[in-house]
Amino acid sequence: MGNFFKRVTIGLPYLWLCLLFLLPFLIVLRVSFSEPVLAMPPFAPQFDLSEGWQAFTDAVSRFTLYNFQFVLEDSLYTNAYLSSLRIALISTFLTLVIGFPLAYGMSRAPMTIRPMLLMLVILPFWTSFLIRVYAWIGILKPEGLMNQFLMGAGIISTPLRIYNTEIAVYIGIVYSYLPFMVLPIYATLEKMDYSYVEAARDLGCSALGAFWKITARLALPGVLAGCFLVFIPAIGEFVIPELLGGSRTLMIGKTLWSEFFNNRDWPVASTVAIILLAILVVPIVLFQNAQARAAEAGR
């Protein structure tokens, strides 16, 4: 009885993973091996599992790797990948630079106000992500709030062109993903015993030395978690570059969208998605390893 229960509890996450990850993944993978046709659904070969094994093997024999060749050889796609990678890396770095001091400050704040600070970090989630990104349009556009303020204050005379540039994308990503950076770092710093820092000071470290050797080092698992939590969604981000980045900002999420909905080329869109996943597998595996090691060390 106990054994059965144990198996069910272990099995459930796997079932979840199969239904919500593996199955969709297999469908997308299958589409990426197909050819586009003007039909509904817009790809071939099609097969019906009720027609038996023969129909299935027939269909598989007509699968093609053409889409992969196409995507990997066309510089439009490779440029989009590289540009996404660059934008994701830079925005992860910026988020870290802003997020770490925030998390550190929160962890050193008096016990009584910490819950409130935590609340403030989470508060933006109470509004729709889309609305918050739209709000940035209002702030950043040439006649927007920021330019009005800066010009009103006499700091600049012509409006800054930020809206519809990559800078706007960085602002959008840093703003949207900041909590994902702050929360894991805060969690590690908050449970860190401050007497480690005192001991390091006592043993001859300056304040800065103790910060690097103790605080920063012990926060590393949180920093890694935060970086991956920002980097992974940022690389495939669609909404932010679409709304803030303008037509010149190239990101793979946008490419994917236009293949699916503008060109209705599902096979190429699926191929783009599969390659993106392949690129992401590397950092995801690294992340998993880092998490496992952190769990090991924290035991």
Add this chain to the structure above:
Amino acid sequence: MKSLGSTRRSFTPWLDKETKPYISFQNVTKKFGDFVAVDNLTLNIYEREFYSLLGPSGCGKTTLLRMLAGFEEPTSGEIFLDGVSLKGVPPHKRPVNMMFQSYALFPHMSVRDNIGFGLKQAGIAKAQITERVDAILKLVKLEEFAKRKPDQLSGGQRQRVALARSVVLRPKLLLLDEPLGALDKKLREETQFELMDLQHELGLTFMIVTHDQEEAMTMSDRIAVMDKGTVIQTGTPAEIYEAPNSRYVADFIGTVNTLEGKVKEKAAGKVKIVGKDGFTIEAATTDQFALNTDDTAWFSIRPEKIKVSRSKPDKQTNAVEGEVWDIGYLGDMTLFNVMLDSGTIMRASVLNAKRTVDDPIGYEDRIWLSFEPDAGIVLER
């Protein structure tokens, strides 16, 4: 000439008016919000001294050490080290190392790296670091554990790593916050003697917090007994034990019988007290004795200084009869808890000098307790 107890070594810089103290707390107060953790405290510690702080939990011992190490600034008053004020001097610039009560071992470093951390900070050559860490690992008997992380050690092992980490730097002043509490008795005693040797050899000054009075008595040149942020008495172990200045100190160190009474006759060097327990006590006093006739006084006497007999001693004072209430056989001595007719329980201890006893004292026997006038001390508070 009479002296209190037997002294460990003739090291008494505090009696010499010429000697400058190494550490000097002058009217130091430390408040946390409204709470006064250290209250207008003044004390001097001399170079090469082994100084112990003793006191109940929360009396401010750790706070005192933290102010010396530089983690807390006094709210008022000043601390001097070698005549120089420590005000505003950051922790890493003080010739002081502290062993933390919570150990504070770096969780991401091995035992070896933890111990070598301070040496590395000091810019000492690698080969020399290895050598010194090896030596200290041997001293604290942790050679096999050098590669382990702190979370793979037992509580006692962790404590020894923390001790090693602070000792290895040989600072002029070493602050140890309950350094041996988690060790078993045998290891504790060994480490005590090793610490004493180390201190002697290297000429260090030690300030140590302990809850173990025996430890404080064995190791210290002087002990400070604290209560609620103030020092009640400072003195050599013998002074604290044999000449406590208050019931608080007498009670805190060792076991003591305290009998309340009223001063009846006062003469040079002696006093007669009529005890509440129905017998008269004649006790020796010092020149400082300030009480007058009819003032309340307390006579305090240690169990080992009371004589136990079956027959009535041949004197009018300093003797009282009672019933044996409890007997505790400890091997080297036997404890008797005796209930006087007034209901007060007095404790006496008898050294078991012989292996066999003729006519042993049993439960509910009526026996006499007696003592000499200078066996106990009259306390005014």
